[in-house]
Amino acid sequence: MSNSGSYDQIKEKIVKEIDAIIEKKEALVRSKQERISEKEEKIEIFEKGVKSGKNARKNLDLQIVEFSRQEADFDLQIGNLHAQIKIIENEKRGLQAVKLEREQELQKTDKMNLETVLILEKYKNDKALLQKDLEELITINDASIKALTIKKPEDEDDNTCPICLEGYNKTDHFRSCISLCFHQFGMSCLEKFLMHAVRLATETSKKGVIYIDFTDLSPIK
Ligand SMILES: [Zn+2]
Numbered sequence: 001m002s003n004s005g006s007y008d009q010i011k012e013k014i015v016k017e018i019d020a021i022i023e024k025k026e027a028l029v030r031s032k033q034e035r036i037s038e039k040e041e042k043i044e045i046f047e048k049g050v051k052s053g054k055n056a057r058k059n060l061d062l063q064i065v066e067f068s069r070q071e072a073d074f075d076l077q078i079g080n081l082h083a084q085i086k087i088i089e090n091e092k093r094g095l096q097a098v099k100l101e102r103e104q105e106l107q108k109t110d111k112m113n114l115e116t117v118l119i120l121e122k123y124k125n126d127k128a129l130l131q132k133d134l135e136e137l138i139t140i141n142d143a144s145i146k147a148l149t150i151k152k153p154e155d156e157d158d159n160t161c162p163i164c165l166e167g168y169n170k171t172d173h174f175r176s177c178i179s180l181c182f183h184q185f186g187m188s189c190l191e192k193f194l195m196h197a198v199r200l201a202t203e204t205s206k207k208g209v210i211y212i213d214f215t216d217l218s219p220i221k
């Protein structure tokens, strides 16, 4: 019995050792599984990182392309603005030339206004001088320039002045007419009318050009 008891003891010891080894093996397998999972997790993280890095790079490439496009666009706009500046500068030069021309015209007009005022002053108290100068004007202009010319008409079919509606006389209100249209007026009335027209032009056109259209001196009816 002692021998068989001894075998049993040995067998039991061996079984225990086997159990211990199985236990160790299972622990090792668990550890191995854990390591494998850890490794797979890390691979997944790494792959995600690579993917997002690739995406980021792709986005940056796209941004660089877009920036280049915008840069070209800005260059185009700058070119257009330079062209506009040139046009504006040309217009400005044109306007400056026109302004200079207007200023010269204005100076000329001011001089003419001053001359007219001086003429009016000159004749204000000297009707005889006005009459004399008007006659001189008639002599100078009658044949050459078709401007203000006054002369006595040949026919005498109408006997009243259309300005004052009175008859003509042989002194100051003698029969006169504008040679351009042959409308008849008493000389003193025509004088007053012309003086008034010149004064009106002087008063109303201080900054403009004095221009009396003598061809439009139609008789007042
Ligand atoms: Zn009259």
Ligand SMILES: [Zn+2]
Pocket: 178, 181, 182, 183, 215, 216, 217, 218, 219
């Ligand atoms: Zn007339």
